[in-house]
Amino acid sequence: MKLHMLKSALSALLVFGSVHTTPAQEISAMQAPKVVSPEVGPDNSVSFRVFSPNANEVTVNGSWMGFRETLPLTKGEDGVWSATIDPLPSSMYHYNFFIDGVSAIDPTNPEALRDGTRYASLLMVPGAGASTFELNKVPHGNISKVWYQSPSLESYRRMYVYTPPGYDSGNDKYPVLYLLHGAGGDEDAWSALGRANYILDNLIAEGKAKPMLIVMTNGNAWQTSTLQNKPGVETITRENRAQFQGKFEESLVKDVIPYIEKNYSVIANKDGRALAGLSMGGGHTITASIENPGTFGYIGVFSSGIFDANADMAELEKKFTALKASGVEKYWVACGVDDFVMDSNKRLLSILDKTGLEHEYHESAGGHTWANWRDYLSIFAPVLFN
Amino acid sequence: MKLHMLKSALSALLVFGSVHTTPAQEISAMQAPKVVSPEVGPDNSVSFRVFSPNANEVTVNGSWMGFRETLPLTKGEDGVWSATIDPLPSSMYHYNFFIDGVSAIDPTNPEALRDGTRYASLLMVPGAGASTFELNKVPHGNISKVWYQSPSLESYRRMYVYTPPGYDSGNDKYPVLYLLHGAGGDEDAWSALGRANYILDNLIAEGKAKPMLIVMTNGNAWQTSTLQNKPGVETITRENRAQFQGKFEESLVKDVIPYIEKNYSVIANKDGRALAGLSMGGGHTITASIENPGTFGYIGVFSSGIFDANADMAELEKKFTALKASGVEKYWVACGVDDFVMDSNKRLLSILDKTGLEHEYHESAGGHTWANWRDYLSIFAPVLFN
Numbered sequence: 001m002k003l004h005m006l007k008s009a010l011s012a013l014l015v016f017g018s019v020h021t022t023p024a025q026e027i028s029a030m031q032a033p034k035v036v037s038p039e040v041g042p043d044n045s046v047s048f049r050v051f052s053p054n055a056n057e058v059t060v061n062g063s064w065m066g067f068r069e070t071l072p073l074t075k076g077e078d079g080v081w082s083a084t085i086d087p088l089p090s091s092m093y094h095y096n097f098f099i100d101g102v103s104a105i106d107p108t109n110p111e112a113l114r115d116g117t118r119y120a121s122l123l124m125v126p127g128a129g130a131s132t133f134e135l136n137k138v139p140h141g142n143i144s145k146v147w148y149q150s151p152s153l154e155s156y157r158r159m160y161v162y163t164p165p166g167y168d169s170g171n172d173k174y175p176v177l178y179l180l181h182g183a184g185g186d187e188d189a190w191s192a193l194g195r196a197n198y199i200l201d202n203l204i205a206e207g208k209a210k211p212m213l214i215v216m217t218n219g220n221a222w223q224t225s226t227l228q229n230k231p232g233v234e235t236i237t238r239e240n241r242a243q244f245q246g247k248f249e250e251s252l253v254k255d256v257i258p259y260i261e262k263n264y265s266v267i268a269n270k271d272g273r274a275l276a277g278l279s280m281g282g283g284h285t286i287t288a289s290i291e292n293p294g295t296f297g298y299i300g301v302f303s304s305g306i307f308d309a310n311a312d313m314a315e316l317e318k319k320f321t322a323l324k325a326s327g328v329e330k331y332w333v334a335c336g337v338d339d340f341v342m343d344s345n346k347r348l349l350s351i352l353d354k355t356g357l358e359h360e361y362h363e364s365a366g367g368h369t370w371a372n373w374r375d376y377l378s379i380f381a382p383v384l385f386n
Numbered sequence: 387m388k389l390h391m392l393k394s395a396l397s398a399l400l401v402f403g404s405v406h407t408t409p410a411q412e413i414s415a416m417q418a419p420k421v422v423s424p425e426v427g428p429d430n431s432v433s434f435r436v437f438s439p440n441a442n443e444v445t446v447n448g449s450w451m452g453f454r455e456t457l458p459l460t461k462g463e464d465g466v467w468s469a470t471i472d473p474l475p476s477s478m479y480h481y482n483f484f485i486d487g488v489s490a491i492d493p494t495n496p497e498a499l500r501d502g503t504r505y506a507s508l509l510m511v512p513g514a515g516a517s518t519f520e521l522n523k524v525p526h527g528n529i530s531k532v533w534y535q536s537p538s539l540e541s542y543r544r545m546y547v548y549t550p551p552g553y554d555s556g557n558d559k560y561p562v563l564y565l566l567h568g569a570g571g572d573e574d575a576w577s578a579l580g581r582a583n584y585i586l587d588n589l590i591a592e593g594k595a596k597p598m599l600i601v602m603t604n605g606n607a608w609q610t611s612t613l614q615n616k617p618g619v620e621t622i623t624r625e626n627r628a629q630f631q632g633k634f635e636e637s638l639v640k641d642v643i644p645y646i647e648k649n650y651s652v653i654a655n656k657d658g659r660a661l662a663g664l665s666m667g668g669g670h671t672i673t674a675s676i677e678n679p680g681t682f683g684y685i686g687v688f689s690s691g692i693f694d695a696n697a698d699m700a701e702l703e704k705k706f707t708a709l710k711a712s713g714v715e716k717y718w719v720a721c722g723v724d725d726f727v728m729d730s731n732k733r734l735l736s737i738l739d740k741t742g743l744e745h746e747y748h749e750s751a752g753g754h755t756w757a758n759w760r761d762y763l764s765i766f767a768p769v770l771f772n
Contacts (some may be wrong), residue, residue, distance in 0.1 A: 054442050100441035104481070104490030110503030110613055117496030119505065135614060140542070144530035147551075156526070165533075168649055180465035227496055228521060263554055 014309025035080050037108045038095075038123050046123065046272050048095070050075050050106065053079030055099050061122065062095035063369065064088055070098060091371055092195070094120035114192050115182040117227075131202070132378045133195035138205035139165030142349040145187075148259045152251035153244075155220060158225035158297055159256065160187050161264070162197045164204055164211035173265050174274040175385040176213045178252065178296075179377075180281025181304075184228045187218040194371045209381040212274075215260055219277075219284055221248040245301035254297060271329065274384050276300030278373045279341065283307060286348065290319040293326035300332045302376045303368055305344030306351065313351065320355040329384055331359035334376040338367040405453040405704045413752065421466050423494045424481075424509050430473035432509065434481070436492065439465030441485050448481035449755065450474055450681035456484060472627040476513025477757055478581070480506035500578050502570040503613075517588070518764045522684035524591035525551030529583055534645045539630075543604060544611035545642065546573050547650070548583045550590055550597035552710065559651050561658040562599045563772040564638065564682075565763075566667025568689075572612045573604040579756045585764050594765040598660075601646055603668055605663075629743050639681060646664060657715065660770050662686030664759045665727065676705035679712035681691075684770050686718045691730030692737065701739065706741040716769055717745035720762040724753040 048060050050073065058081040059070035071079035094113050097104045105112045111122035124130055141164040143371040150157045164174065179196060180190035190196045196214055203209035218225060221244035222233045233240065261268040275296040277285040280303020289299050306316065331352065335345040352359045362379060366372050395662060434446050436459065444467040445456035458587040458704020459467035483490045491498045497508035510516055527550040536543045549561065565582060567575035576582045582600055585602050603613060607630035608619045618742035619626065647654040661682040663671040675685050692702065717738065721731040739744045752758050 037652065039629065050488055052486050052488045055488065056440050057443065097488070099485040099488045100438045102436055102438045102485045102490055103493040104485065104488055105505060107489040112497070112498075112500070112505050119491060119498050135611075137542075137617065140533040140544075142530050142532045144528050146528045147526040156523075159524075231523065331693075 008250045008302060013144070022225055035108055037106050040123075041042055041084075041087075044090065044125050044127070045084055046088060046125070047082060047084040048073060048106070049080055049082045050097055050099070050108070051078075052099060052211050055081070057098075059098045060095055061098065063093045063120075063371070073108075083140050087279070088125045090125050090129035090131075091199060092130055092133060092374070093123040093125065093371075094193075094385050095123055096120050111319065114188060115283070116186060116189070121124075123200055130361070133202070133374050134227065135198055136202055136205070138201050140201050141165050141167065141197055143191055144346075148255065149257040150251045152254045153221055153247055155224050155230040157223075157230075157251075158187055159218065160191055160216040161260070162191075162200065162214040163205055163264070164200065164213065166211065167213075167260075167265070171265065173267050173272075174211055174213050174259060174265075174272065176215055176266050177274040177276065177298075177381070177384060178215045178256070180217065180219050180275075180277030180284050182277075182279030184280050186223065187216050188226050190214070190216045194377065196377055199374065200381060203378065203381055210385045212381075212385060213260070213264060215256065217248075217252060219248050219281055220244075221251065222227070224304075231240055246287065249284050249291060252284070252288055255293050257295075268329065270294055270297040272297070272385065274298035274300070276302065276332075276377075276380060278302040278376075279304055279368065290316075290323050293319075297327070297329040299328060299330070300334075300376070300380045301348060302334050302373055302380075303339050303341055303345070304348070305335070305341055306347035307344045309342075309343065309347070313347075313348070316351055317355050320357055324355055324357040328357065330361070331357055332380050332383060333359055334362040334364065334372070336364050336366040336368065338365070339372075340368060387708025399618065421494055423492050424507075424531045426509075426511055427470075430476065430511050430513070431470055432474060432511065433468060434459060434483070434492070435466055435468045435472040435494070436483055436485070437464075437466050438485060443484075445484045446481055449479045449506075449757070450663050459483075459520050470682060472740050474511045476511050476515035476517075478516055478519060478760070479509040479511065479757075480579075481509055482506050493766065494746060498613070500574060502572060502575070512717065519584050519588070519760050521584055522588055522591070524587050526587050527551050527553065527583055527590075529577055534641065536637045536641040539616065539633055541610050541616040541732060542565055543609075543616075543637075544573055545604065546577055546602040547646070548577075548586065548600040548602070549650070550586065550599065552597065553599075553651070555720070557651065558597075559653050559658075560597055560599050561660070561771060562601055562646060562650075562652050563660040563662065563684075563767070564601045564603070564642070566603065566661075568663075568665030568667050572606060572609065573602050574612050576600070576602045579641055580759055580763065582763060583624070585760065589764065589767055596771045598767075599646070599650060600643065603634075603638060603642055605634050605667055607637065616668075632673065635670050635677060637679050638674055643681075656680055656683040656713065658683070658771070660663065660684035660686065662718075662766060663690070663763075664688040664764075665690055665754065670752055676702075679705075679709045683713070683715040684718075685714060686717070686720075686762070686766045687734060688720050688766075689722065689725050689727055689731070691721070691727055691734035693727075693730045695729065695733070697733070699733075702737055703741050706737055706743055710741055710743040714743065717743055718766050718769060719745055720748040720765070721750040721760070722750050722754065722758050724751075724755060725758075 027356040035049040039047040058073040061070045073083040075081050109121040112119050141162050144161045179190050224230050251288050273296045275285050289296050297326040421435040444459040447456050459469040461467050492507040495507040498505050527548050530547045532547050533544050565576050608614050638663040659682045661671050669686040673684050
């Protein structure tokens with residue numbers, strides 16, 4: 001900048017971000033004295049701190065703990081509550097404080113995550129375990145929030161589309177992974193918590209995965225987008241939910257795939273289409289693939305399975321046999337040993353065995369967690385489109 | 387869905403989102419008893435509620451209040467703290483609770499906003515005042531998070547690009563509004579808080595604004611993207627900030643515009659380019675436009691001005707005279723009567739008067755707020771590209 005007279009003034013203005021009496025942007029916080037939280041030690045132990053001279057009790061719950069478990073923080077003489085936990089494996093975690101029982105994101109941590117209707121603070125413990133999904137110094141693909149018409153759901157809906165590095169600059173045709181979230185999530189989940197875009201950026205840079213698009217839809221058929229129900233559906237109850245069953249899977253095949261294949265430079269056949277999902281999205285994956293044999297060449301079911309213990313296995317066998325006959329390149333299943341869906345998962349494995357549908361099974365430690373789903377994607381993506 | 391045996395199981399799984407003992411997605415919250423918060427009454431009064439039998443003090447601060455003002459909530463016998471405020475004008479607001487002095491987003495409100503390093507809960511008070519930036523039943527443009535090389539800043543950076551409804555389906559060439567955030571913000575600010583995409587969706591649907599692209603860059607030259615500093619810049623201090631002065635404006639003209647004009651279907655001349663920004667981004671707008679006369683046909687300066695009271699006005703006059711000679715279609719200035727940058731704004735107006743650079747001035751109520759910036763955009767966009 002050559003304009004000398006604006007320099008000092010701009011410099012003053014640039015500081016507003018850290019001057020709490022005159023924030024240049026608007027969200028105000030009655031700022032506590034400076035504390036550092038979270039702080040990751042050289043040994044990967046983690047300290048949490050929050051300032052409150054007046055609270056009676058401060059606790060923390062993190063994704064490395066049980067859902068209902070909490071760890072108490074201890075109050076220091078300066079009014080700062082703190083707790084240090086044992087070293088964590090290098091990975092991505094999230095946590096909430098509870099100030100006298102009220103859930104709060106860490107007010108000094110600038111990075112929060114959104115999972116459906118909840119927010120939590122991000123904790124990244126660096127090292128090998130986090131490198132697969134960190135924002136590394138590699139070429140990045142772009143994510144677009146794309147609106148499309150869904151005649152099957154009679155609504156105008158939103159999805160996220162990841163296009164790999166180089167997509168805009170060439171005329172190549174790319175394969176597509178349709179990647180489905182679980183219950184409680186939406187089209188935001190696989191990038192916000194799943195970091196699918198960074199996982200693919202990193203795998204593609206290392207030559208471990210083929211460049212591909214990832215299409216991340218909203219699997220809640222009554223929603224048009226995050227938090228927005230379709231017109232006419234004000235609240236969702238067990239009763240009106242029933243009318244949407246199977247509808248999302250139908251819209252995926254009838255609306256989403258044609259939209260993508262019309263508007264993007266992609267391979268428009270089974271060998272260029274993969275479908276995978278976690279939990280409820282794994283259920284959607286199973287249904288959409290057996291109801292539409294010959295549509296997807298690659299199928300991934302994460303932490304899911306045949307949920308109904310009383311399912312008509314004979315009818316299911318017929319469908320899986322037809323799916324097998326349609327030519328599946330890869331059927332990939334993963335579940336954590338502690339996952340509460342293990343029985344459902346086993347029912348899926350047994351039907352795959354019975355029908356002789358060749359598959360790979362990856363059993364991991366842990367349960368129904370994003371840590372596992374990020375891992376599963378980073379193992380699954382490399383086997384696609386080979 | 388025809389697959390009867392999965393129906394009841396899927397139905398059970400679909401409910402996970404509201405069963406807190408077994409969330410299908412992972413963020414856990416030790417859930418308080420059901421309270422509704424915020425609740426907007428028929429008269430637009432608003433009630434806030436939060437459950438905490440153990441807190442000593444609960445207050446709320448909202449964007450309709452002063453930065454340091456708080457309103458106390460009163461504890462009921464059921465442990466639910468509450469406060470009801472007088473009717474608010476229909477608009478978008480945000481707020482935080484303070485639980486014994488600790489800032490918290492409202493744990494029962496699923497919508498939170500991000501402004502740089504802070505989070506706050508969203509409050510939408512419906513009605514005419516909010517309709518310009520609500521997600522209405524009109525065609526929506528898409529937002530893409532786009533990575534580009536910035537040789538000027540020697541970094542690989544991210545910006546958001548809004549493409550209007552219909553962009554993908556035709557061969558039209560569109561004009562572009564480059565829209566800059568303020569200090570403390572980043573490339574996320576103009577969509578998250580500014581709702582620029584919805585404002586344009588609505589204006590375009592009503593025929594009040596021309597379909598245009600909006601390019602929302604990251605004006606912090608030391609960052610590559612939200613929260614991510616460029617390699618080699620670990621922390622930002624007053625000292626190392628100095629080296630980046632003027633660099634963003636340079637990169638905007640040398641890197642961003644060429645990238646957009648190469649990769650998008652846009653009009654690549656002054657009459658197809660508008661530049662506007664708020665606060666620090668208004669400063670960037672002033673600098674980039676006078677340093678590059680003939681580049682932008684339309685210029686908007688929101689809540690900003692000549693920050694340096696000791697600026698060399700004679701030299702500035704020369705630059706503004708050259709800008710005028712280059713042919714500016716519209717120079718549009720807006721500021722709130724209570725804004726702390728009013729003196730800077732007046733210096734800008736005086737130099738525009740002195741140099742005879744024809745301009746429109748919009749003076750609003752209020753101060754340095756997103757409520758104003760959303761309004762300014764909704765008034766400014768219609769005067770563009772006519």
